[in-house]
Amino acid sequence: MDKNGSAAGGFQAASNKDDGLEEPDSQKTGAKPQPVPISGLEGPRSKYVKLVSNDDHEFIIKREVAMTSKSLRELFANPTVDLAAANNTVYFSDFQSHILQKVCHYLAYKTKYRHSRVAPPFDIPPDIAMDLLAAANELEC
Amino acid sequence: MDHNAALTTCSTSAIPRLARLATERIAELIENDALPEFDHKVIASCSNDIFEVLRQKKKLNHQTLQTMCSTSRFQINKIDLMGNKVELQDLELCSNQNLVSFRLGDIDYFPNTNKIQVADVLDTALNRTSRQQLRHLDLSGRHRITSNWPTYVARKLPRLESLAFANRSTANETLSQIGASLLNLRFLDISSTCVTDISCISSLRNLEVLIMYNLNILKGDVTETLSNLTKLRVLDISRKVNTDYLQETSQDAHLDLALGIYNRSVEAIESGTATPWAELRAIDMSGLSIVQFGTDRALAFVEKIIEAHPKLEQISLLATPLDSSLIEIPNRNLQVINTVSRRSIIFALSHYANLDRPAFITHALHSVYYQLQSGYDKFSQEELKECLRLVCISMQQGLNTLPVQIAGSACLYHLCKMKRIKRLSVKEVNNCIERSLDAAEQYRSMTQLQKNVWLTICNDYLLHLDEIDFYRTCKVALDTMLLNRDASVERMTIAIVSIVTPKMRPSEAKILTTETKYVYHLVKIMNDYLEAYTREHRVGHERDNENALYTLKFTLSALWNLTDECPATCKAFLDAGGVQIAFRILKAFDYHGNVQTKVLGILNNLAEVEELHLGQLCKNEYISVLISCLDGSFNEVDSKGRYREVERSYFAAGILANLLTNTDGWESENQRDEACEKLLELIEQYPTLPSAMVSYKSFIPFSRIVRESNSNGAIMWCLWGVHHVLQHREKNKAPTYEKGYIEMFMDSGLSPIVEDMSHGHSKHIHNLDIRVVHLAREIIDIVSCHSLSSSPVRLVRRV
Numbered sequence: 001m002d003k004n005g006s007a008a009g010g011f012q013a014a015s016n017k018d019d020g021l022e023e024p025d026s027q028k029t030g031a032k033p034q035p036v037p038i039s040g041l042e043g044p045r046s047k048y049v050k051l052v053s054n055d056d057h058e059f060i061i062k063r064e065v066a067m068t069s070k071s072l073r074e075l076f077a078n079p080t081v082d083l084a085a086a087n088n089t090v091y092f093s094d095f096q097s098h099i100l101q102k103v104c105h106y107l108a109y110k111t112k113y114r115h116s117r118v119a120p121p122f123d124i125p126p127d128i129a130m131d132l133l134a135a136a137n138e139l140e141c
Numbered sequence: 142m143d144h145n146a147a148l149t150t151c152s153t154s155a156i157p158r159l160a161r162l163a164t165e166r167i168a169e170l171i172e173n174d175a176l177p178e179f180d181h182k183v184i185a186s187c188s189n190d191i192f193e194v195l196r197q198k199k200k201l202n203h204q205t206l207q208t209m210c211s212t213s214r215f216q217i218n219k220i221d222l223m224g225n226k227v228e229l230q231d232l233e234l235c236s237n238q239n240l241v242s243f244r245l246g247d248i249d250y251f252p253n254t255n256k257i258q259v260a261d262v263l264d265t266a267l268n269r270t271s272r273q274q275l276r277h278l279d280l281s282g283r284h285r286i287t288s289n290w291p292t293y294v295a296r297k298l299p300r301l302e303s304l305a306f307a308n309r310s311t312a313n314e315t316l317s318q319i320g321a322s323l324l325n326l327r328f329l330d331i332s333s334t335c336v337t338d339i340s341c342i343s344s345l346r347n348l349e350v351l352i353m354y355n356l357n358i359l360k361g362d363v364t365e366t367l368s369n370l371t372k373l374r375v376l377d378i379s380r381k382v383n384t385d386y387l388q389e390t391s392q393d394a395h396l397d398l399a400l401g402i403y404n405r406s407v408e409a410i411e412s413g414t415a416t417p418w419a420e421l422r423a424i425d426m427s428g429l430s431i432v433q434f435g436t437d438r439a440l441a442f443v444e445k446i447i448e449a450h451p452k453l454e455q456i457s458l459l460a461t462p463l464d465s466s467l468i469e470i471p472n473r474n475l476q477v478i479n480t481v482s483r484r485s486i487i488f489a490l491s492h493y494a495n496l497d498r499p500a501f502i503t504h505a506l507h508s509v510y511y512q513l514q515s516g517y518d519k520f521s522q523e524e525l526k527e528c529l530r531l532v533c534i535s536m537q538q539g540l541n542t543l544p545v546q547i548a549g550s551a552c553l554y555h556l557c558k559m560k561r562i563k564r565l566s567v568k569e570v571n572n573c574i575e576r577s578l579d580a581a582e583q584y585r586s587m588t589q590l591q592k593n594v595w596l597t598i599c600n601d602y603l604l605h606l607d608e609i610d611f612y613r614t615c616k617v618a619l620d621t622m623l624l625n626r627d628a629s630v631e632r633m634t635i636a637i638v639s640i641v642t643p644k645m646r647p648s649e650a651k652i653l654t655t656e657t658k659y660v661y662h663l664v665k666i667m668n669d670y671l672e673a674y675t676r677e678h679r680v681g682h683e684r685d686n687e688n689a690l691y692t693l694k695f696t697l698s699a700l701w702n703l704t705d706e707c708p709a710t711c712k713a714f715l716d717a718g719g720v721q722i723a724f725r726i727l728k729a730f731d732y733h734g735n736v737q738t739k740v741l742g743i744l745n746n747l748a749e750v751e752e753l754h755l756g757q758l759c760k761n762e763y764i765s766v767l768i769s770c771l772d773g774s775f776n777e778v779d780s781k782g783r784y785r786e787v788e789r790s791y792f793a794a795g796i797l798a799n800l801l802t803n804t805d806g807w808e809s810e811n812q813r814d815e816a817c818e819k820l821l822e823l824i825e826q827y828p829t830l831p832s833a834m835v836s837y838k839s840f841i842p843f844s845r846i847v848r849e850s851n852s853n854g855a856i857m858w859c860l861w862g863v864h865h866v867l868q869h870r871e872k873n874k875a876p877t878y879e880k881g882y883i884e885m886f887m888d889s890g891l892s893p894i895v896e897d898m899s900h901g902h903s904k905h906i907h908n909l910d911i912r913v914v915h916l917a918r919e920i921i922d923i924v925s926c927h928s929l930s931s932s933p934v935r936l937v938r939r940v
């Protein structure tokens with residue numbers, strides 16, 4: 001199934017992944033449990049948004065936290081039909097989960113300490129520094 | 142109109158962007174040669190940013206250049222070497238990248254002659270592609286360079302559009318070559334060179350930006366030359382303020398340039414035509430002394446120039462007769478750079494902070510200083526932060542310019558003064574400290590500057606922040622103390638040393654405390670101020686007496702902290718004659734318990750060091766002084782709630798405890814027994830204090846005595862000290878030992894020994910005194926319960 005639509009940068013706003021429809025449940029000896037739906041992701045003013053890495057790890061964060069990224073801010077401020085249909089989910093084809101996780105940490109860090117006089121140092125492990133730089137530039141944060 | 146209205150700039154977060162944090166982290170990894178492997182090239186903009194971070198940190202060297210210029214990792218198209226020590230062989234690495242911009246700086250390359258061989262350098266640093274595509278070349282710097290490089294540039298760099306060689310001793314001949322061959326130039330900076338005639342640039346008809354700061358033009362029709370440059374958008378004819386009469390001629394010549402522009406402007410207005418510079422957007426006339434016209438006529442002069450150039454957006458008039466004048470042109474969106482208001486001053490500083498214009502930066506800083514001084518509550522939060530940011534940038538950029546550093550440090554003092562500092566973030570305060578220390582290191586013997594710096598740093602709020610680089614602060618203070626004997630500077634630096642020494646990490650403190658030169662100097666100061674105090678202690682000189690006492694107290698505090706568990710420092714103190722001076726102070730300050738306590742603290746540290754073999758301290762004359770210090774009215778409390786006489790007695794007891802354990806130099810057995818009994822008797826009288834009077838980095842000194850000593854008095858002293866800090870452990874954190882005093886006690890090996898003593902047993906002392914047993918039991922009770930609370934901390938080593 002092809003993903004529809006595209007968004008700024010290297011990520012796409014797409015519909016929910018249609019996984020497993022080709023295989024009827026009755027044919028499985030141990031059916032995969034259905035994902036539990038998470039409230040708060042619907043609508044243009046949802047409380048949360050979802051970011052998905054290229055290895056299918058999902059990160060659900062507060063919308064206000066995501067707004068720290070200029071790219072995400074612009075995306076969610078002017079949502080496409082596909083983004084709305086996807087329950088405010090953004091897929092990142094270039095980011096692995098450990099990178100996207102660190103990005104989320106930074107977004108939360110900045111949100112928390114934005115107006116503080118004292119902010120603890122934000123540690124960046126050596127092995128992800130280069131990838132994190134690329135991600136930060138793409139997300140403009 | 143409120144000219145001091147708050148800036149309309151948006152407030153930005155103090156948290157750096159993630160991209161910036163990652164860039165700095167990568168630069169750090171490259172600096173430490175610890176960059177992990179990665180499988181993709183970094184894009185040019187990111188690569189350039191990383192390179193720039195390394196440059197600003199002055200970390201461009203063979204290793205970092207090798208990493209950065211590796212084509213498999215980075216794509217750099219802009220290289221700036223200014224401020225870094227780069228050699229010719231390192232330049233070869235630059236040729237691995239394809240550049241569009243290259244800034245040379247002052248490299249160490251002087252083959253045969255005393256000049257940088259520009260052609261050789263460019264051949265080495267620029268590969269063929271770089272030469273074909275290079276657009277920006279900056280040869281500015283202070284060293285001499287060869288003069289025929291334009292010929293090379295014209296032949297090898299066909300796409301060059303921007304050229305700068307400011308501050309070089311380049312003369313007219315070189316400029317002539319440029320005028321004859323580099324016809325595509327759009328940007329030219331010939332500031333502060335030896336050029337005296339610019340006639341030859343009339344052929345550079347594509348020029349849009351011409352920077353001629355501080356140029357002494359003596360020949361040629363300048364206005365006619367400039368009239369050929371019809372595409373000019375930015376023109377800089379500013380000049381360093383110069384009151385040297387001998388340069389009157391050059392000043393007159395320079396005035397012709399501004400006058401020429403004025404005359405062309407008047408002609409254009411009267412004839413209804415345009416001047417040759419119809420595209421002019423910005424003109425810098427700062428520093429020009431158009432004083433002969435007077436303020437009113439100077440204003441009319443400038444207004445004509447503005448009127449004749451309808452596209453003009455910015456005019457700089459800093460350090461001119463119009464520096465403080467309000468210039469408003471109806472229906473014009475014109476930015477005037479001068480010091481008429483707080484807003485304009487901040488803008489002026491932002492304009493010049495990153496330029497090589499030390500005179501104007503200094504001028505703007507002076508204006509900032511006066512604003513800070515006279516308008517304490519008038520700065521908005523945004524203005525305050527912007528001021529600090531710009532002052533720090535200016536000081537960083539102008540590190541080699543004394544006037545900038547003096548003015549900047551004065552601004553920092555006011556920015557950190559009184560309650561203002563609490564409006565700053567910790568990062569901003571740290572920036573103030575770093576810039577201040579940079580200045581202090583650069584101009585160690587400049588007293589006024591040193592005063593500014595240490596007045597800024599001598600700030601209770603600032604020195605009690607946790608995120609300060611205490612090591613650097615302490616080291617710079619110590620070095621300044623050695624090199625600057627101004628009384629007030631000395632007083633402040635010593636005070637800072639005494640405060641920050643215990644805040645350093647142990648590994649850092651060790652680096653400093655092994656430098657015996659510091660201790661030797663402090664001992665000398667001890668002696669100097671002891672003599673000054675005793676000599677000057679007379680009616681009519683109370684202020685001098687007070688200053689001498691103040692300095693002496695801080696000197697003693699500094700030595701107390703520096704000698705703490707550091708045998709090398711203790712030995713240096715001993716070798717410098719410190720012991721003799723210490724006992725002289727004990728006698729001279731018989732009525733100053735605070736001073737005596739500090740001296741006793743130092744001697745206590747020495748006594749803990751077995752290798753010193755301090756048998757000399759067992760002389761009757763010294764022992765009698767120590768025993769007299771043991772005694773006191775232990776229940777008396779001073780105005781600050783401190784039990785001063787307990788403190789003094791405790792440290793005197795510590796000296797005796799160590800002597801009883803370590804040395805065989807006692808003059809008689811009776812003398813030794815008397816001291817031991819005196820310890821037991823008086824320590825038993827110590828009251829339970831409401832708060833801690835001391836803190837310990839470790840229990841090692843106690844442990845050694847408890848394990849080895851055969852003196853009840855010595856052991857009594859140790860147990861009391863342990864009991865004291867355990868009793869107040871909740872609010873008296875052990876410095877540099879995060880787990881706390883209970884764990885320190887358990888880890889020290891004291892626990893089983895004290896446990897035995899609590900039952901009246903000891904492996905090495907036959908007649909354990911009942912007072913020792915009692916105290917041991919109390920310690921075991923505390924450790925067992927592990928739940929006693931304590932009163933607020935009151936550290937004796939605070940001053």
